[in-house]
Amino acid sequence: MKKFNFGAGPSILPQEVIKATAEACLEFDNMGLSLMEISHRTKNFQAVIDEAIALVKELLKVPEGYSVLFLGGGASTQFCYVPFNLLEKKAAYLNTGVWARKAVKEAKLFGEVVEVASGAAANYTYIPKNYQIPADADYFHITTNNTIYGTELHEDIDSPVPVVADMSSDIFSRVIDVKKYGLIYGGAQKNLSMAGVTFVIVRDDLLGKVSRPLPTMIDYRTHISKGSMFNTPPVVPIFTCLQTLRWIKSQGGVPAMEKLAKERAELLYNEIDRNPFFRGTVTHKEDRSFMNICFVMADDKKELEDEFREFATARGMHGIKGHRDVGGFRASTYNAMPIEGVKALVETMQEFERLHS
Structure with a gap:
């Protein structure tokens, strides 16, 4: 039986990416050595990180004046990095969930934080709108x-x-205008790589403006000056990242990823809205994620929740259990999820409906 990985992260990767990484861990670049045991200072690995940076810039059309970094520590560490490097007097935050709330908490250690809007009162079931961004932030x-x-x-x-x-x-699931951002960051273990590497795209002229002294490892300029090689980077996850970036390019780049993301999401949301056994959790349909599709049993079918989870798991739907803050189910449809996986989940939902109708 074929399994489809709907896990929220670490999550699905293209099969060719997994295979290339596994082979490199046995022997990398005809060196007679494993990728896991070579020095990051070798010209062989330097070629990996150089190509990965170049592909990020190419696929996202990153303009001049921005640097691309591959760091350790996960996105949660960036909650600290960002205000350490950028917050002098005041920062503004949009609170749309747990991770945004955690970022706010860290930023408050460094200066004034204005929460421009929050969806907390409605358990983050929508994206707040019509807020004011302070011009002096x-x-x-x-x-x-x-x-x-x-x-x-x-x-x-x-x-x-x-x-x-x-x-x-x-990241890499929709076309973005990088010029509208001062800094973009994220853990790579959803749309880009295995767990263990964090990507950062930062506008260089924003750095070096704060008056506080910066620890060497927390200063983005340290890592820019050394091409992400100031200390030993997460070598294997960066290699996996390179393979994923090559795969995205081979599939038609970010526009192709966006097209597929919309197709997968439309297919599954249509079934959620049609099927009387389920309902979506996001109250404003325009705010529905194309990456993490959350739904629960209909109010009059709550007692069937555990049964459906077991039913779907037995049919190869891996990782669809919803987060404890929402409950129900979550189908993560990242770039590597084939449309066949979403069709299989839809068929599973329809089969469950027939079984109980």
């Missing part, structure tokens, strides 16, 4: 996709101040 922070609650910002924001975006779970 050092930056405005957003989380573009909220994995737990299934909401997503589908368009770039016009802002009077630099926008900082946590794009951990939707």
